[in-house]
Amino acid sequence: xxxxxxxxxxIKALSKLPGIGxxxxxxxxxxxxxxxxxxxxxxxxxLLQACxxxxxxxxxxxxxxxxxxxxxxxxxxxxxxxxxxxxxxxxEAIEKTGVYHGLYHVLHGSISPLRNIGPNDIHLKxxxxxxxxxxxxxxxxxxxxxxxxxxxxxxxxxxxxxxSGIKISQMAHGIPVGxxxxxxxxxxxxxxISNRREIERPGS
Amino acid sequence: xxxxxxxxxxIKALSKLPGIGxxxxxxxxxxxxxxxxxxxxxxxxxLLQACxxxxxxxxxxxxxxxxxxxxxxxxxxxxxxxxxxxxxxxxEAIEKTGVYHGLYHVLHGSISPLRNIGPNDIHLKxxxxxxxxxxxxxxxxxxxxxxxxxxxxxxxxxxxxxxSGIKISQMAHGIPVGxxxxxxxxxxxxxxISNRREIERPGS
Numbered sequence: 001x002x003x004x005x006x007x008x009x010x011i012k013a014l015s016k017l018p019g020i021g022x023x024x025x026x027x028x029x030x031x032x033x034x035x036x037x038x039x040x041x042x043x044x045x046x047l048l049q050a051c052x053x054x055x056x057x058x059x060x061x062x063x064x065x066x067x068x069x070x071x072x073x074x075x076x077x078x079x080x081x082x083x084x085x086x087x088x089x090x091x092e093a094i095e096k097t098g099v100y101h102g103l104y105h106v107l108h109g110s111i112s113p114l115r116n117i118g119p120n121d122i123h124l125k126x127x128x129x130x131x132x133x134x135x136x137x138x139x140x141x142x143x144x145x146x147x148x149x150x151x152x153x154x155x156x157x158x159x160x161x162x163x164s165g166i167k168i169s170q171m172a173h174g175i176p177v178g179x180x181x182x183x184x185x186x187x188x189x190x191x192x193i194s195n196r197r198e199i200e201r202p203g204s
Numbered sequence: 205x206x207x208x209x210x211x212x213x214x215i216k217a218l219s220k221l222p223g224i225g226x227x228x229x230x231x232x233x234x235x236x237x238x239x240x241x242x243x244x245x246x247x248x249x250x251l252l253q254a255c256x257x258x259x260x261x262x263x264x265x266x267x268x269x270x271x272x273x274x275x276x277x278x279x280x281x282x283x284x285x286x287x288x289x290x291x292x293x294x295x296e297a298i299e300k301t302g303v304y305h306g307l308y309h310v311l312h313g314s315i316s317p318l319r320n321i322g323p324n325d326i327h328l329k330x331x332x333x334x335x336x337x338x339x340x341x342x343x344x345x346x347x348x349x350x351x352x353x354x355x356x357x358x359x360x361x362x363x364x365x366x367x368s369g370i371k372i373s374q375m376a377h378g379i380p381v382g383x384x385x386x387x388x389x390x391x392x393x394x395x396x397i398s399n400r401r402e403i404e405r406p407g408s
Contacts, residue, residue: 003296004269006257010250016243017232028221030293032251033258033267034312039220040255044248046214047236051244053210054237063237065208089234092207108238 083141110153287345314357
């Protein structure tokens with residue numbers, strides 16, 4: 001017996017999501033059909049809504065449903081510093097810390113010759129235009145992901161921006177807060193030793 | 205900064221699915237928005253389609269998009285035997301074996317006093333009506349899931365059907381094919397010993 005065509009189509013669509021295989025998709029669709037049809041409706045509606053209303057902010061390339069994104073229009077933010085991230089979810093993660101008050105630039109990917117993604121396939125042109133139009137920008141933080149692709153993208157941007165004289169910084173590598181030394185991998189531990197900081201003496 | 209409302213709604217909806225938490229939902233929505241909007245559209249369309257077109261077969265309670273399901277209308281199937289399963293995906297699993305050629309009855313759940321699910325909350329009434337209207341049915345296979353709820357549901361059905369004189373059978377428990385003895389749990393191993401079968405002598 002073959003499944004009804006509509007069920008097979010729904011399973012096929014869901015199984016295209018990352019981390020969701022045929023079996024999980026099967027389970028999800030049957031879960032929805034069994035007793036949660038209103039959830040199926042809700043997922044359908046909200047996904048469609050998101051896909052049609054969300055576009056990239058013309059300034060920072062972050063996802064937004066307004067003309068400019070809320071961060072680019074926020075007068076309270078420090079407009080002299082831009083943090084470059086790979087994806088919109090990185091913006092989320094940094095915003096949650098509450099530590100950073102500058103602007104962002106979302107690349108939506110990293111340079112990867114293996115996957116045939118060149119500098120023109122990520123939103124670098126928008127970054128350089130932005131820097132040209134805003135001479136007030138004095139610092140760029142490279143917050144690309146760790147790994148070959150992220151690091152080579154960061155290096156590429158750093159080299160291109162070097163002649164501009166803009167200060168370029170990078171996220172600190174080291175032992176995660178609250179973690180034990182023995183659980184840190186060698187590279188992290190090595191970086192943590194190389195980048196050690198002098199403790200300021202109290203009262204100095 | 206708060207995420208655009210439409211993104212938050214989509215994340216909230218997806219995170220209601222079993223096994224998908226806030227973080228996974230976040231990742232999935234950003235995956236779709238980044239470079240896979242046509243996939244978002246496809247999931248939205250197919251889920252809506254499935255939720256609106258799929259209903260329960262009035263005969264066996266399996267999911268179908270036709271009046272009666274393909275199994276109930278198939279003249280080739282043995283109409284004297286009904287296999288009772290908990291969910292439509294169990295039908296799928298049994299059909300894939302190609303061993304069973306009878307009919308099914310999908311309960312869509314099992315009796316669970318703890319979760320406040322009584323005999324009237326699963327499709328038992330439809331089963332009994334079916335048995336009353338089809339005196340030709342000579343065997344019922346109880347293929348409920350293993351576990352307290354599944355087994356007590358099977359017991360409940362078996363007790364109710366006992367006076368009818370219909371043959372009631374159960375799936376065999378034993379060592380999975382291709383598995384090593386040492387990896388089987390004690391209960392399975394015990395059942396495999398108790399239910400041992402005599403090997404027929406060649407030529408006998």
